[in-house]
Amino acid sequence: MSNTVLASLSLTHVHYDPSDTISYLCAFLALVPQGLCVVYATLIWSTREAEILLLFVGQMLCEALNFALKRILKEERPKVMHGKGYGMPSSHAQFVAFFSVSLMLFLLVRHVPKGKSESHTPLGLSARVALSVMGLGAAAAVAWSRIYLSYHTPKQVAVGLLAGSVIAVGWFIVVAIARQLGMLEWALEQPIVRLFRMRDLVVEQDLCQAGWEKWEEKKLGKKANTGGIGKTSANGKKKL
Known part of the structure; x- marks a missing residue:
């Protein structure tokens, strides 16, 4: 390996003046x-x-x-x-x-x-x-x-x-x-x-808006199925 001549990958090899x-x-x-x-x-x-x-x-x-x-x-x-x-x-x-x-x-x-x-x-x-x-x-x-x-x-x-x-x-x-x-x-x-x-x-x-709307719909669906996040039950404990 010590006698191997290495090459430079020129894809990102840029010459510039370091003092400039x-x-x-x-x-x-x-x-x-x-x-x-x-x-x-x-x-x-x-x-x-x-x-x-x-x-x-x-x-x-x-x-x-x-x-x-x-x-x-x-x-x-x-x-x-x-x-x-x-x-x-x-x-x-x-x-x-x-x-x-x-x-x-x-x-x-x-x-x-x-x-x-x-x-x-x-x-x-x-x-x-x-x-x-x-x-x-x-x-x-x-x-x-x-x-x-x-x-x-x-x-x-x-x-x-x-x-x-x-x-x-x-x-x-x-x-x-x-x-x-x-x-x-x-x-x-x-x-x-x-x-x-x-x-x-x-x-x-609008890709961002469309994705956000799906996320909002998913959250609303979860709230509808669980009856609301953090709703207190009859025994005083919170439902998650």
């Missing part, structure tokens, strides 16, 4: 794509929403296209950076551009409020615009950090942002057409999909 606070913060911004993948996996597993799964599929297609573009263009990274692989376009910039533009399209185009219901209170326009701006701002910060850390040139980052945005719009249109043609509804009825209990309700139902 901004460089230190940029190193954390470089981990945003990995963090978003964790968020994707958590939400898909916990909600079983087709909307989130489709967004993740588009995100992975975006990554695959970035992989192909880098090997087609074969443009090197800045000389001051010793990172591996080609630099055109920036995969970080493309990743966050896809996510932020997809989020904006969902909030401003797909998530059209149809009025309040018992289990759904839609976000107002101001809230949806604010969330969209925050998402775009966060994406811009991640993209800028790649230039600051000298992992990419401004041109590589700009192309990455453009590619991610175009793919996001294209994927949004593809999914919309699939919905209109009934392809998504058909897919959700397939046995393998039903096995995982996938659904398509995120626009119509």
Whole structure:
């Protein structure tokens, strides 16, 4: 073992200047794509929403296209950076551009409020615009950090942002057409999909509110069956 040459896992291996606070913060911004993948996996597993799964599929297609573009263009990274692989376009910039533009399209185009219901209170326009701006701002910060850390040139980052945005719009249109043609509804009825209990309700139902209402109904049912929590019986003892 002492003669074994160890390798570094480059997935989260980020070069930064420890004497520079901004460089230190940029190193954390470089981990945003990995963090978003964790968020994707958590939400898909916990909600079983087709909307989130489709967004993740588009995100992975975006990554695959970035992989192909880098090997087609074969443009090197800045000389001051010793990172591996080609630099055109920036995969970080493309990743966050896809996510932020997809989020904006969902909030401003797909998530059209149809009025309040018992289990759904839609976000107002101001809230949806604010969330969209925050998402775009966060994406811009991640993209800028790649230039600051000298992992990419401004041109590589700009192309990455453009590619991610175009793919996001294209994927949004593809999914919309699939919905209109009934392809998504058909897919959700397939046995393998039903096995995982996938659904398509995120626009119509507030997941937190719906879960809370079921919890409240369960508590009311228990109170009705027991005659109330803490009710005193004839012998003076409390019923639990």
